Amino acid sequence: SQQGEEDPQALSIQEGENATMNCSYKTSINNLQWYRQNSGRGLVHLILIRSNEREKHSGRLRVTLDTSKKSSSLLITASRAADTASYFCATDASDDKIIFGKGTRLHILP
């Protein structure tokens, strides 16, 4: 069953702007992960945030986690054309299952 759900489904922004994507989930988790997928390719892991962490940074990526609201956000700062891709959140509830949402399609306009 689907655990994470991303919002918005699609997002178009100008190059250089910041992009924010949100993820909501339903049950308790050990950690939440964000992945990126270029069209027709495999997914690439971006960042993992544990349930006892509230914020994490990696380069131009910033992830927040609010376990009380069961939500997470991914912020990409100073977006580039190469950031055009689909972004997925995935939840790990420690039962060998990592469950993905439907993803947000991000399009960076030149």
Next chain:
Amino acid sequence: ETGVTQTPRHLVMGMTNKKSLKCEQHLGHNAMYWYKQSAKKPLELMFVYNFKEQTENNSVPSRFSPECPNSSHLFLHLHTLQPEDSALYLCASSQEAKPLFFGEGSRLTVL
């Protein structure tokens, strides 16, 4: 190069054919996964293997048959598939489920 290799990258088969998808990981991970990705749907977890033992079968029809001969190799055997089984099949590996390393996928078309 992600360390997880899937073959073939593209496969077209008829509903009566038998074919197999192969996945190999060179990362020393103990867990391997099959996911199905269809248009406009979330990734669907199909099977999980941990130390060669199947720990998850997510109500997948029997026309999909996984095989994990060792912790580096994973197969998905396909027979009498339906057109709705056309999708991108993604293999992944991990060490204790954090995080997943994916292959590039096998694009399957069932005619």
